[in-house]
Amino acid sequence: MRHVLAIAFLILPLPVLAGPVDDVLDHHILPRLERLASETALLSTVAEQHCDGPSALLQAAFNRSVDAWIGGSHLRFGPSEEENRAFALAFWPDSRGLTPRSLTVLLTQEDPIGLDPVAYREMSIAARGFYALEFLIFDPDISTSGSEAYRCVLIQTVAADIAYTSMEIYDDWVSRYADLMRNAGENDRYQSEDEAVRALLGALSTGLEFTADMRLGRPLGTFDRPQPQRAEMRRSERSLANVRESIAALGELAVLLAGENDPLSANLSIAFARAISRADIIDDPDFSGVAMPGQRVRIEALQRQVRDLRELVNTQLAPELGVAAGFNSLDGD
Amino acid sequence: MKRAITLGVSLFSFSQAALADEVTDVLNTYADIAEAGYADSLATAETLQGAIAALIDAPSAEALTTARGAWLAARVPYQQTEVFRFGNVIVDEWEGRVNAWPLDEGLIDYVDGSYGGPSDENEFAVLNVVANPNFTLSGEAIDASVITPDLLQNTLHEADGVEANVATGYHAIEFLLWGQDLNGHGTGAGNRPYTDFVQGEGCTGGNCDRRAQYLQAGVELLISDLDWMTAQWAEGGAARTAVLQDETAGLSAILTGMGSLSYGETAGERMRLGLMLNDPEEEHSCFSDNTHNDHYYDGLGVQNVYTGEYMRVDGTLVSGPSISDLVAAEDAGIDADLRLALSDAMRALGRIKYAAEAGFAYDQMIERGNAGGEALVMGGVNGLIEQTRHIERAVAVLGLDALDIEGSDSLDNPGAVFQ
Numbered sequence: 001m002r003h004v005l006a007i008a009f010l011i012l013p014l015p016v017l018a019g020p021v022d023d024v025l026d027h028h029i030l031p032r033l034e035r036l037a038s039e040t041a042l043l044s045t046v047a048e049q050h051c052d053g054p055s056a057l058l059q060a061a062f063n064r065s066v067d068a069w070i071g072g073s074h075l076r077f078g079p080s081e082e083e084n085r086a087f088a089l090a091f092w093p094d095s096r097g098l099t100p101r102s103l104t105v106l107l108t109q110e111d112p113i114g115l116d117p118v119a120y121r122e123m124s125i126a127a128r129g130f131y132a133l134e135f136l137i138f139d140p141d142i143s144t145s146g147s148e149a150y151r152c153v154l155i156q157t158v159a160a161d162i163a164y165t166s167m168e169i170y171d172d173w174v175s176r177y178a179d180l181m182r183n184a185g186e187n188d189r190y191q192s193e194d195e196a197v198r199a200l201l202g203a204l205s206t207g208l209e210f211t212a213d214m215r216l217g218r219p220l221g222t223f224d225r226p227q228p229q230r231a232e233m234r235r236s237e238r239s240l241a242n243v244r245e246s247i248a249a250l251g252e253l254a255v256l257l258a259g260e261n262d263p264l265s266a267n268l269s270i271a272f273a274r275a276i277s278r279a280d281i282i283d284d285p286d287f288s289g290v291a292m293p294g295q296r297v298r299i300e301a302l303q304r305q306v307r308d309l310r311e312l313v314n315t316q317l318a319p320e321l322g323v324a325a326g327f328n329s330l331d332g333d
Numbered sequence: 334m335k336r337a338i339t340l341g342v343s344l345f346s347f348s349q350a351a352l353a354d355e356v357t358d359v360l361n362t363y364a365d366i367a368e369a370g371y372a373d374s375l376a377t378a379e380t381l382q383g384a385i386a387a388l389i390d391a392p393s394a395e396a397l398t399t400a401r402g403a404w405l406a407a408r409v410p411y412q413q414t415e416v417f418r419f420g421n422v423i424v425d426e427w428e429g430r431v432n433a434w435p436l437d438e439g440l441i442d443y444v445d446g447s448y449g450g451p452s453d454e455n456e457f458a459v460l461n462v463v464a465n466p467n468f469t470l471s472g473e474a475i476d477a478s479v480i481t482p483d484l485l486q487n488t489l490h491e492a493d494g495v496e497a498n499v500a501t502g503y504h505a506i507e508f509l510l511w512g513q514d515l516n517g518h519g520t521g522a523g524n525r526p527y528t529d530f531v532q533g534e535g536c537t538g539g540n541c542d543r544r545a546q547y548l549q550a551g552v553e554l555l556i557s558d559l560d561w562m563t564a565q566w567a568e569g570g571a572a573r574t575a576v577l578q579d580e581t582a583g584l585s586a587i588l589t590g591m592g593s594l595s596y597g598e599t600a601g602e603r604m605r606l607g608l609m610l611n612d613p614e615e616e617h618s619c620f621s622d623n624t625h626n627d628h629y630y631d632g633l634g635v636q637n638v639y640t641g642e643y644m645r646v647d648g649t650l651v652s653g654p655s656i657s658d659l660v661a662a663e664d665a666g667i668d669a670d671l672r673l674a675l676s677d678a679m680r681a682l683g684r685i686k687y688a689a690e691a692g693f694a695y696d697q698m699i700e701r702g703n704a705g706g707e708a709l710v711m712g713g714v715n716g717l718i719e720q721t722r723h724i725e726r727a728v729a730v731l732g733l734d735a736l737d738i739e740g741s742d743s744l745d746n747p748g749a750v751f752q
Contacts, residue, residue, distance in 0.1 A: 087605065087609045095497060096497070097449075097454060101449070124610050125609040125610055126610050198734075229454075324734040326725045327595075327597065
C-alpha cells in the first residue's frame with residue numbers, strides 16, 4: 001500500500017498526503033469501542049451482584065457505560081449498523097413512549113423472555129439497551145413496578161444483552177471492519193480512500209447534528225413551549241453530561257481528521273473546547289431549565305455553538321478532505 | 334484528495350453548449366416526472382373524493398369498500414412522488430400536510446381503551462375532535478362546531494407543536510376509512526363499520542355527522558394541496574424553475590432525494606425501526622395494512638427518477654434523458670452498478686409486496702421472532718442501503734459532493750463560526 005502511494009506521488013501532479021483513516025481507527029474508533037465493550041462487561045458483572053435500582057454501584061456502572069456509549073455513539077455505520085446493533089443499544093428518541101410501555105408489559109406480565117439474555121435478543125428494541133436500563137434503574141414508576149425478583153433478573157438480562165452487543169461491535173471492528181477502512185481501494189465496501197474518509201466525515205457531521213437537534217433541540221422545543229420532559233436520560237440526570245461527552249468525542253474525531261493541517265486542527269480544537277466550556281457553565285444536569293429564561297439562554301447558546309461546529313466541519317474540514325459527508329440516518333424526517 | 338473537486342470542475346467548466354443542453358434536458362425530464370406524478374396523485378384523489386361523497390350520501394359496506402379501494406389506488410402514484418422530497422425545499426415544506434406519519438389517531442376520533450391516554454409527549458393524544466366540538470388547545474378555547482379544512486390545517490394539524498398530531502393528509506383519511514387495526518400481529522386490518530357514517534338512527538361510534546364532516550374536509554384539503562403541488566411543477570411553476578435555474582443544484586436535488594429517501598427515511602425510519610420495535614403500529618399504513626405498497630412504490634420512485642421513466646396511471650410513459658446518462662458518460666461502471674442495485678432493491682421490495690398480497694401482512698412480518706418476516710424486511714432494508722452506497726458514488730463522479738460548500742454564509746465569512 002505504501003509503495004503504491006509512493007509511486008503515485010511521483011506520477012501525480014497533486015501532493016498525496018497520508019490519509020487520516022489509520023489515525024482515526026487507532027486513536028479514536030478502536031479505543032473508544034474497546035472501552036464500550038469493557039465498561040458494559042463490567043456493568044453486566046455489577047448487575048449480577050446489585051440488581052436493585054437504588055444501588056450506588058449499579059448506578060455508577062451505568063454512568064460509566066453510558067459515557068462510553070455516548071463517546072462512540074456517532075460511529076453509526078459498519079459494525080454498529082449491521083445486525084441493527086446500535087438500535088439494540090440505543091432506541092431514542094422515543095416519541096411514542098414505547099420504552100416505558102413495553103417495560104411495563106414485561107414487568108406486570110413477567111414475560112419469561114426477560115429471564116433469558118439470549119432470547120432477549122429477539123425483544124423489541126424499545127425494551128433493550130441503555131435507555132430501557134435507565135428506566136429500570138431510575139424511573140420512579142418502572143423501578144418499582146412488578147415483583148422485585150423479576151425486575152432484578154430483567155435488569156441483569158438487559159445489562160447482559162448490552163454487554164454482548166457492545167462486544168460484538170468491538171469484535172467486528174477488530175476482526176474485519178477496521179481492515180476494510182485501512183485497505184480502502186482494495187475492497188468493494190470502500191472503493192477508494194475518499195469513500196472511507198467520507199464515512200468518517202459523515203459520522204462527525206451527523207453526530208453534531210444529532211446533538212444539536214435531538215439532545216438539545218428536543219428539550220428546548222420552542223420558547224413558548226419548552227419540552228423539558230423530552231430531555232435525553234433526564235431521569236438519571238445525564239442530559240447535559242451526554243451533550244458534553246458527545247462534543248468531546250466529536251472534537252477528537254474532527255482533529256484527527258484534520259490531521260497534519262496544523263492551522264485547521266488548531267481552529268477545530270479551539271472551537272470544540274469553547275463549546276465544552278459553554279457546556280461546563282450550565283448548571284442543569286437534566287435540562288429542566290429550558291423552561292426558565294435564565295437557564296434557557298445558556299442551553300440555546302450551546303445549541304448554536306454545536307450548530308456552528310457542524311458548519312465549521314462542513315465548510316472547512318470537508319473541502320480540505322475533498323469529500324462531503326454521505327447520506328445519513330437523519331436524512332429522513 | 335482533491336480529486337472529487339477536480340472532477341466537479343471538469344463536468345461544469347467543460348460546460349460547452351452541448352453539455353449544458355443535456356443537463357437541462359435531464360432536469361426537465363425530472364420535472365416532467367414530478368408534474369405527472371402529482372397530477373396522477375390529484376386525479377386519483379378526486380376519484381377518492383367521489384367515493385367518499387357516495388359513502389356519506391348512502392352508507393353501505395359496498396360504498397365503504399369502494400372508498401377504501403380508491404384510497405389504495407391513490408397511494409400508488411403518490412408514493413412514487415416521495416423521491417421529490419429531501420432535495421426540493423418546496424416539497425419538503427409542503428409534505429407534512431399530506432403524508433405526515435406516525436399519528437396519534439386519538440386526536441381525530443374514538444380509539445380503543447388499550448390505546449392509552451395523554452402522554453409525556455402529547456397532551457392531545459386522545460383529544461377526539463369528532464366527539465368534541467369545543468376544547469382548549471394551548472390555553473386557547475377552540476370552536477370546532479363545524480369541521481372545516483381550515484380548522485384541520487391551521488388549528489389541529491401539529492397542535493401544540495407535536496408532530497404526531499396529524500390532522501390532515503392520507504393517513505388521517507386512512508384512519509377514518511379503516512379505523513384502528515386491533516388485530517395486533519394477527520390477520521386483518523382496521524375494521525371500521527360503515528355504520529360509523531350512518532346519519533341519524535343506526536349511527537355507530539357516535540357523532541357520525543361530525544365524522545363525515547371530518548372525512549370530507551380531509552379529502553378536500555388533500556385535493557387542494559395536490560393541486561397546488563402539481564402547479565409548482567408545471568411549466569413556469571416554482572418547483573420546476575428552482576430545479577432548472579442552477580444545474581448543479583438541480584442535479585444534486587435529484588440524487589439527494591434518491592439517497593435520503595432510500596436510506597434515512599425508508600430503510601431506517603420506516604422499515605428497520607419498525608422491525609426492531611416489533612410494534613404492529615410501527616408500519617407506514619397501519620390502519621389499512623398497505624405498508625408493503627408504500628415501501629415498494631417509494632423504491633420505484635427512486636428508480637423512476639434515475640432512469641428517467643415514469644409510467645402514469647393511465648399507462649402512458651413519461652420518459653427522457655436522465656441523470657443515468659450523465660453518470661454513464663463519466664463512468665459507465667458506476668452507472669451500471671447503480672442500475673443493478675436499484676433493480677436488486679426493487680426485487681427485494683417486490684418480495685415483501687408479493688408475500689403481503691398472498692396473505693402474509695407486513696405487521697405479521699415484523700412480529701417478534703418471525704424469522705421469515707425479518708428476512709423479507711431486512712432484504713428490502715439491505716437493498717436500499719446498498720443502492721445508497723452507489724448513489725453516493727454517482728454524487729462523487731458528477732462532482733456534486735462539494736455542493737454544500739457553495740453559497741454558504743460561513744464560507745464567505747469563515748471567522749463567523751468562531752464567534
